[in-house]
Amino acid sequence: MAGADLAGIGRRWQEKIAASPEYTIVPHDNIFRLGLNRYPVRESVFFENQQLLSRLCRDYSDVCLEDCFSGEERRNQEGEYYVISSRSSAPCIRHGRSDIHALFDHDLTLVRGVGPAVSARLRSKGCKTLRDMARMRKYRPSALSVLEVLEQEPVAICRLSTARKGAAHPLTLLTSGLFSPESFRFVDIETLGIFGRPVILIGLGYFRGGELQVKQYLLRDISEEAPALSAFMEEIPEDAVLVSFNGRSFDIPYIADRLAYYGLPPLPAMPHYDLLHPSRRLWKHAVPDCRLGTLEARILDIIRDEDLPGALVPEWYCRYMETKNPGPLVPIVEHNRQDVVSLAFLLERLVSEWYERLRFS
Helix, strand or coil: CCCCCHHHHHHHHHHHHHHCCCCEEEHHHCHHHHCCCCCEEEHHHHHHHHHHHHHHHHHCCCCCHHHHHCCEEEEECCEEEEEEEEEEECCCCCCCHHHHHHHHHCCHHHCCCCCHHHHHHHHHCCCCCHHHHCCCCCCHHHHHHHHHHHCCCHHHHHHHHHHHHCCCCHHHHHHHHHCCHHHEEEEEEEECCCCCCCEEEEEEEEEECCEEEEEEEECCCHHHHHHHHHHHHHCCCCCCEEEECCCCCCHHHHHHHHHHHCCCCCCCCCCEEECHHHHHHHHCCCCCCCCHHHHHHHHHCCCCCCCCCHHHHHHHHHHHHHHCCCCCHHHHHHHHHHHHHHHHHHHHHHHHHHHHHHHHC
16 A cells, blocks of 8 residues: 555545445334345434434544553554554353253264164164164264264364354354364454445454453554554464354454455454354344344343444544544544443353253253
């Protein structure tokens, strides 16, 4: 991006977002119309947030961004960037390798060519485990192949389960219990809209010293996107395990696109646990929708104060760009931080509940 007019790019994005916001305001909170729009915002929620925006702009009118967030300015080979660090309590990861291995050993469908019907027939004949199958001439080679993989590193076991059961299957989710908690990287991003627009905030969480450490790479200006992306990549080791919410469809492809835009090295291949689909599979009849905010309130007992709808983030960030008043950024940063923290607790809850269900099924 040498020689590029990044300030001009920022202004053009600002003008484009102001001219055509991607969300739709639904008058009178009409339930039917909420379902017809891709990014609906209830009229009452919109006006509540407009009042909040006005109040924040007043409260922070004489505050500079650096005093507002108490972050740290750093520099790397791409330029200057700004990072906000915080800490939170960490969930307890209860299940280990032996628990997960026991579940795998009892799932006959991990053997190629064995579906639910064949598995049920084999069980009726007393074949309960993969080790039992390995004693049967017909299934011995395939069963031994699976048992061999189960003795390998967690990455190989995750790959096996993904191939045989699917990335969103609960058994695949449970392979997360085979990895060291310190290898997890909880990722959530805020952007200026749909694909192709800049990332304005990258949230990253990881376990250290019994706590959940959170780093947030906040763009004070669009010109800091490449340095922020590069700094984020420095925190992703080769043995990292990604955890996201709808990240397979949005966050991770989005980051990959922005890395390519700046000619930066791509994300390494690594296990990725997207918690959206296991959550939907487990709680679809217990909650009205499977948004992360809904799961926080209904499942995790986490209540957010003055939470900003994601659809309004581009508009609020543009207000900051226009005025350099950090007030509009306050709920964006807090929303992102809470998303990262909630991912860690949601992973623990999902693993715990799915383990109990599969153990007794």
